Amino acid sequence: MTALQLPDYREQSTQVKERFDALKNRPVELSVNALGKIFHGKKDVESLRDINLAVHNREFLIVLGASGCGKSTLMRILAGLETPSEGVALLQDQEIQGPGPDRGMVFQSYTLFPWLSAKQNVMFGLEQTVGKGKETESEALQWLDFVGLAKFADSYPHQLSGGMKQRVAIARALANRPRILLMDEPFGALDAQSRAQMQSLLLQIWSKIDITIIFITHDLDEAVYLSDRILVLKPHPGRIAELIENPVERPRSSDQFLEPKFLAIKQRLEELIHPKLSEPEAPVFRMTQVGNEVE
Numbered sequence: 001m002t003a004l005q006l007p008d009y010r011e012q013s014t015q016v017k018e019r020f021d022a023l024k025n026r027p028v029e030l031s032v033n034a035l036g037k038i039f040h041g042k043k044d045v046e047s048l049r050d051i052n053l054a055v056h057n058r059e060f061l062i063v064l065g066a067s068g069c070g071k072s073t074l075m076r077i078l079a080g081l082e083t084p085s086e087g088v089a090l091l092q093d094q095e096i097q098g099p100g101p102d103r104g105m106v107f108q109s110y111t112l113f114p115w116l117s118a119k120q121n122v123m124f125g126l127e128q129t130v131g132k133g134k135e136t137e138s139e140a141l142q143w144l145d146f147v148g149l150a151k152f153a154d155s156y157p158h159q160l161s162g163g164m165k166q167r168v169a170i171a172r173a174l175a176n177r178p179r180i181l182l183m184d185e186p187f188g189a190l191d192a193q194s195r196a197q198m199q200s201l202l203l204q205i206w207s208k209i210d211i212t213i214i215f216i217t218h219d220l221d222e223a224v225y226l227s228d229r230i231l232v233l234k235p236h237p238g239r240i241a242e243l244i245e246n247p248v249e250r251p252r253s254s255d256q257f258l259e260p261k262f263l264a265i266k267q268r269l270e271e272l273i274h275p276k277l278s279e280p281e282a283p284v285f286r287m288t289q290v291g292n293e294v295e
């Protein structure tokens with residue numbers, strides 16, 4: 001069987017080049033310059049080294065890389081929950097120095113308050129910024145409607161499925177009108193079908209709202225399906241391996257999963273994340289018997 005001939009992922013058509021030129025002409029929303037992070041302890045861990053990046057207004061940036069390569073550390077620095085050891089992270093040219101309403105966060109572990117209903121969870125952040133009142137309540141309901149959960153406004157988190165909980169978490173994050181949505185494997189705990197639904201919902205939201213998204217995932221299909229660009233990190237210490245411009249046309253649909261361009265990027269991501277290792281030699285006393293081999 002001959003191998004499938006895939007296009008070179010770096011050779012971009014004129015339309016795709018134009019798309020990325022336009023993206024890079026948009027104002028820089030967030031940038032990191034020579035960013036490094038070392039965790040000090042019994043043994044120091046260098047989590048990130050020399051990360052340089054500019055994320056543009058309304059860009060959808062995916063961050064991908066093997067476990068332990070510093071993705072969450074980077075996200076926590078952008079969220080203002082961790083301070084860099086070197087370099088700076090800037091949000092609209094202002095150094096990030098702690099959390100702020102300009103950044104909304106959605107994480108893999110469900111972070112809703114279990115004692116509050118879906119509506120009250122969404123209202124929680126709004127009450128801090130806008131204040132309490134009927135308007136806050138009706139705005140919270142509008143956000144729940146926007147993520148398809150109007151009927152579940154009075155349900156409590158334990159009465160909702162994983163996908164529904166993440167919808168509430170997205171509504172809650174968006175209600176505070178952040179400039180940037182920081183998402184750390186937000187759909188990682190969902191089953192394949194809910195995950196696919198959430199991906200298309202997120203693309204719909206992103207197309208309608210002025211928001212820049214930074215999204216961490218381990219899933220290559222998810223990375224290619226959602227992204228404008230894909231930042232691939234390599235581990236020990238976490239460094240940039242490659243920043244890939246995704247040529248797959250928008251609007252996206254699941255039909256594109258088998259397009260040559262889609263497969264070419266996926267293959268490249270696979271090579272970057274799981275480089276071929278030399279075959280390990282089994283200890284001699286555990287060698288298999290002739291006739292006992294597995295395929």
Ligand SMILES: Nc1ncnc2c1ncn2[C@@H]1O[C@H](COP(=O)(O)OP(=O)(O)OP(=O)(O)O)[C@@H](O)[C@H]1O
Pocket residue numbers: 039041045046047065066067068069070071072073074
């Ligand atoms: N608070 C901490 N103290 C000490 N070391 C830490 C801390 N947080 C992260 N690290 C270390 O930094 C490195 C990167 O961790 P990080 O959680 O950012 O990786 P990740 O890419 O998000 O991994 P995963 O894909 O498994 O979520 C790891 O070696 C980890 O042990």
Ligand SMILES: [Mg+2]
Pocket residue numbers: 071072073
């Ligand atoms: Mg992580």
